[in-house]
Amino acid sequence: MGDQTAPILICGAGISGLALAQALSKRGIPFRVFERDPTLNFRAQGYRVRINGDGIAALSEALSPELYSLLVSRCAYCSTGIRPNTHLNALNGQDVEMKIGPPPTGEIQPLNADRNVLRHVLIHGLEDNVQFGKEFSSYTMTDRGVKVCFSDGSEQEGCLLIGADGTFSRIRKQFLPEFQLFDTEARWIYGKTTITRAFLDRFQERALNGMTLVQDRSGLIPLSLLLEPMRFKRDELNENVPEDYVYWVLVSRKDNFEVSDDDLLKLSAKEVANLAKEMTANWDPSFHALFAFQDTSRTSLLRIATVKPDILLWEASSRVTLIGDAIHAMSPTSAAGATTALRDAAFLARTLSEGGINTASIHKYEEAMRKHAGEVIRWSAIGGKWLFGMQSFDELSPLAM
Structure with missing residues (x-):
């Protein structure tokens, strides 16, 4: 078990990383967030984020009632359902x-969020615990938890490292070197x-x-x-x-x-x-x-890029885990990438709060994540075939990592 007086370290201030930070903050669990970009909106990453029922439930669980209401008020007007009208x-x-x-x-009205607006709401109240311009370099296990080294030479110790650093995650590359993305x-x-x-x-x-x-x-x-x-x-x-x-x-x-x-x-x-x-x-x-x-x-x-629906199995660690695109990149044709990442964040925070920061809690989270993300990835192939002629998963070529 890690030193639970030390913070959880989250690398990546995207939707999943910030949602996890909000959920941990709500539960009184110490954390720090590190983002490689110099500012929150440094790169163009698409604009609209559609969040359906499971994602809405996750946001409601992760955010304070006031912040959740603020987010809903700042979403765009949305048509019913997530299929084209x-x-x-x-x-x-x-x-x-x-x-x-x-x-x-289900019957829950989806949320239509501008990505920049969503991230600005998710970072609200967390500013003192988020650092920009901090590019992950490597991590090492310690007796008390984990130590993260950044490309600027600085270091940070914590009890648990969360890789929320996107599709081409550097944390995943070190933690699961055999993991494969597909084009x-x-x-x-x-x-x-x-x-x-x-x-x-x-x-x-x-x-x-x-x-x-x-x-x-x-x-x-x-x-x-x-x-x-x-x-x-x-x-x-x-x-x-x-x-x-x-x-x-x-x-x-x-x-x-x-x-x-x-x-x-x-x-x-x-x-x-x-x-x-x-x-x-x-x-x-x-x-x-x-x-x-x-x-x-x-x-x-x-x-x-995508992973295959049968997400790689590995032995759970009390020191490192992954959320969002860092572990289950998928085609946007699923219409549920953001929802799946938000579900990761809410469930992981709840599991750590209820079960402690230990191997059993991480294993519980990872098992649930593999199941629900795998189902969404399978669905993405159906939409992918219709939208752009996506081939079957068995026909896809590995991406160089």
Whole structure:
């Protein structure tokens, strides 16, 4: 058992890391958070985060009632459910019958959060315990717990290290060197288009009725556009919410991009924005305004990695564990990546509070995490096949770590 007077060390101030920190704070468990980026919003990482029933329950458990209410008030208006309201043909703008939908999630209305707003709410009250510009280098086990070394030469001791450092987790690489990520071959272009009168005058109105899927299935590999308007409530409590905008993501397999994969992943934001225009140039003109009015400084392209549903088994340690994308990266086609990460955070905090910081508690958390995350990863393959022609897990190639 670790020294429970020492803090839990969380590496990563993303959604799962900050949610865990809030849950630990609520339960009176000491912690410190370390983030490699110099500021909270340093990198473009997509915009809209959809949180369904299990994630909402996890947030309610992790946050104080006041902070939870603040978060809900700062979310965008959201259509019922997490499946698209509208499915349109990209080439002619006409309606298409929906073929699939996500798994049932109960009757709870989803939350539509702007990623930056969500992280700002999650860090509220934790500022004194969060350090930026702290890049993880390595850790060593000690008699009392664990010692973390950072790339700036500094060190921090704690009772338990939580790897919340994302898909390409350095903590996972040291802790589980045999762990393998796989390339879904999907490349997602994330974009943001501010809702202005000029935009509304030129864009197809039906595509702004909640979440919309636009597809070009004229080739062997689908090219899909998922979009949703983000319209925020503005009052004296919510003066700092973003301008209303359309969140969108253009999705296909890497073979569908007329650029080599190496070059594709090196493109600047402006180059990615231009690529989105080029790939949709033959679409119905009613969709062109989305790309013409995009914020070209914030467009980004991501390679989508996944783990396989049968998540690796390892012997639990009282010193180190992993949450969120650091252990169960998945295709966003699951529509539940954030929800799964939030569920990790709430359950881990509860388990440590009730059972203590020991091997048995970590084992209990990891067993539950493997089960619920594995189910979501299996579902992601169904949506992936429809959106971008994702191959079966057995056909995916390992990613170099």
